Amino acid sequence: MARLVGGVACSHVPAVGAAIDKGKTGDPYWAPYFAKLEPARAWMAEARPDVCLVVYNDHANAFSLEVIPTFALGLADEFPPADEGYGPRPVPVVHGHPELAWHLAEALIIDEFDLTLVNEMTVDHGLTVPLSVMFGEPEAWPSRVIPLCVNVVQYPPPTGHRCYRLGQAIRRAIDAYEGDERVVVFGTGGMSHQLQGERAGLINVDFDTHFLDGLVADPEAIAGISHVEYLREAGSEGIELVMWLVMRGALHPSVREVYRATHVPTSNTHNGLLILEDA
């Protein structure tokens, strides 16, 4: 059966992608942040995933307000980087894993998660920045990728509880897959940040620390955080943290925290990076 070798939670700040793409990672502003990525990249090199299931959100690129799927699974052979309004990121095309993706589609829908299935889509910084964070700048991505896109742009996003349960269903499906692939699940976005309104710039380190500690040790409690609490405490865009619960649900109830790094600020965001393995 396929083997889930770990979970990664990772912010997907577009400015991090821009810093990599423009060769600014050694600048005084960026160097302290990028230094914190080295242990995570070393873990990734050891983990050698064949497939990364990346839970992320699209930011008005593959999807618009015309159709707003709450959960959309990418089934394609490849996913080109999106032009987000200023040209696509100069990163490799993302190659999918249609066989495992279709297995997930069938297993999850029968398990009562009503996914939208997507055969053609571009992927934006929400997916490609976490790949850059964990893999650096390879000629080709060293792993196949299955995108799982969650709506967190049009209120309301799915609840944290729903995301956690989806993660548990994903684990059941991975465990039931007949291939021998090594799989890493990513939950992306967050941590606290607010990009809009007169309160823009909100950062709440105490909330984020509580979230991280709870995600590791008591995910059922963290899954109960309400939307209004995310909005008030983590900022209007901090509600992206629900996507980290999909990753957490895919791991065992008891996990080992392999690595944690946080950094403030990356642009407007309290940046978080967390690696977990089953205990």
Add this chain to the structure above:
Amino acid sequence: MPASRDYDDIPGTIVFDGRRSRRGYALNKFLMSLNQPANRAAFKDDESGYLDRFAVDDEQREAVLRREWLRLIELGGNVYYTYKLAACDGMTFQDLAGEQTGMSAQDFAQMMLDGGRPPVGNRHRAEWEAR
């Protein structure tokens, strides 16, 4: 839809819910169109003429032409869609966020370097009204 929401009490925060999505549908459709290079060129060439292709209302049109960023959000623009217009002008996302706060770009950047806007005093509207 209920008239008010539990999150309406959060100051300076315009949650992109159904009320805003309905208000801003045409505006966001315009903003989304800027993902295509040919449309960006057409918009830069004749901003007002390009806006005629969309069912934006007069308030939204004016806010686009004047680059009134907070107003665009108030008129139903979603911030990720609105960023596409800001990117046309060469702005970073931090520029767009800062513009909405009334702070200078330098002051906003410094606030972020200093750890961001703290939650204390910024959770409830009453806290802002008491200032």
